[in-house]
Amino acid sequence: MSAAILPLCDRAIAQARAPAAAAPASAHPRMVLATTVLASSLAFVDGAVVNVGLPAIARSFPDHALNLSWIVSGYLLPLSALLLIGGAAGDRWGHRRLLLIGVSLFLAASMLCAAAPDLRSLLAARIAQGIGAALLMPTSLAILGSSFSGEARGKAIGTWAAAGAAAGAIGPLAGGWLIDLVGWRAMFLINVPIAAGALYLGARFIDRQVATAPAPLDWGGALLVTAGLAALTWGLTLVSAVTSTHGGAGALVWAAVACGVALLAAFLWWERRRGAAAMLPFDLFAASAFAGLNLVTFLLYGALGGVLLLLPYLLIDLHGYSATEAGAALLPMPLVIALTAPLMGRLAARLGARLPLTVGPALVALGFLLALRISGAASYWSGTLPAMLLISLGMAGAVAPLTNAVLGAVGARHSGIASGFNSAVARTGGLIATALSSAILVAHGAALQAAFQVAMVVGALAAVAASACAFVWLAPGQQAGKT
Incomplete structure (x- = not known):
């Protein structure tokens, strides 16, 4: 999963949870915005950096190479499974309390990752990071949504999404530089100053809240x-x-x-x-489009998660890239999406969701097929970059319409849980893709090149299936939900 894309996928959660026209709940709205940006950036940065560090981690634990995929899966598993209950826990026990607990857990787990003496300890710390992210993500968005109203809320959400995209772009580059300079353990220490800032600002500027959901979790x-x-x-x-x-x-x-x-x-x-x-009301599935859109999400984000996991590994292991160079190779995706997704969202609002959700995944599939040209004989400019640009353009065309269409498929009463579920489905797609890619992460040389090409073909088929699902489940001209 691209950390640069997820802020756009998650943006609707803040909008859905926020009161429609309430006065700001805090006397320090800018500090509240800074808190939510720092807290959510923990998840975005960490998810983007770890993929670049996998080859270095593999060299540290060569006897456990087959468990390498669990470094990613161990984080995505609790995040995917507990995202919805994390939001409900914030409603029940107070968003400020859950945010501080989630950030504290993420901070402690990051330091344990950096100090892990063996792979088992690293995996345990990664699971703890995932639990912390499942607590801080929905609560930071809920705080953001309830602290602003009207035009100010839209601006705040836009700032939050842009900061998440920037974190996803800078994270792999900064992490790769630290890996080359110090070692893979240093990439987890990026989280320490970010978490410390979020804890300080959250404790000082976010108001204490009374529980709003007395029902049991x-x-x-x-x-x-x-x-x-x-x-x-x-x-x-x-x-x-x-x-x-x-x-x-x-x-x-x-x-x-x-x-x-x-x-x-x-x-x-x-x-x-x-x-x-x-935690997942079945009323959501009364609209057939909701099930279809989540299937599109699962297939598309699963395919994307696979390429973002495998491409840095291939570039480092087979093509001799440094970790810094591999991180820089991923930069086009968050940049293209950040620049073009808002335009695509406005276009989808006029044309309806069906066309962009059919064309976007089809472009992603073509990008995966273009990635078959990535080989030792091809330079970055002729091999990797064209594929990345085409995949990025396809995702930019699909991200905003997909999130908006999910909201449009359900009633306002379920908009918050629908957005949260869709975000969890996106992460689950990445989780399954990581599991299926585990064998590729232990291959080298020609075997790695061949396995990567098979994975790209599978990813292309998944993207084509996502395009077909959107074409079948969405009516012509169906309008997306409002952002």
Whole structure:
């Protein structure tokens, strides 16, 4: 998942949760904005930096190379599973309290990542980072939305999104420089000053809030979805690794996948049984477009997560790039999206969501096919850059219309939970893509090049499927929701 894209995907959560026309809840709105920007930047920077650092981490733990994908999955798993309950916990216990807890946990986990003596300790710290991100992300957005109103709120949300895009652009470059200069452990220390600033500003300038949601949290749903995603991710990781080395997966591997699917089915049964008290109300799926749009999200962001994970690894391991150069190679994507996504959003508001959500993923698919030309014989300018630009243009055309269409597919009563669920689905797509890519992260030389090309073809097929889903599920001229 691109950290530069997720601010645009998450922007609607702040709008949906915010009161329609309330006076600012804080006497220090600029400091509140700075707090939310710093807090959410933790997740954006960390997600962007770690992909660049994977080759260096692999060299530190060569005996555990097959577990390398869990450095990414260990973070995405709790973030994907707990994002919705994190928002509900903020409603119940106060957004300020949950924000400070989430940032504190992220800070402590980042320092543990930097000091991890072995891969198991690093994975545990990454899981803690994911839990912290699941707490701070929705609560920072809720604070942002409730602290501004009218035109000021739109400006604040735009500033927050732009800061997130900038963090996603600068993160890989700064992280790569630190990796080359000091080592991979230093990339986690980027979070320390950011978290310290967020804690100071949050404790001083965010008002204490009274709980607004007395209903009990859906801990059963959270447990089932977390266990289901964990089992499915573990099983798919083993399928990828075992198939690449032995040509087929055993009964235990497929049992893990089946267990994950069964637990996720149990989660859906549990949510339907809880009705309005569920973390995922089934009323959301009354509109068929909502299910289709989330399938588009899963396929498109899954494909994107795969290329953003594998491309830096390929450039460093096979093409001899430094970590700094690999981070710089990813710069075109956040820049193109930040510059063109607002225009695409306005265009979609006039033309409807169907056209951009059909054309955008199709361009992404062409970009993946163009990435097949990335090889040792091709320079960055003739191989990597054209593919990145085409993928970026396709994503820019899809990001804003997709988020707006999700909001437009449900009633105002469900807009907040719909946005949160869509963001969780985007991260789950990246989680599944990471699991399936685990075997590629241990390949080298010609085997790595061949595996990367297979992954690009699979990514292209996923993007084409996303385009087809948008064409089928959205009516011609259907308007996106308002931003």
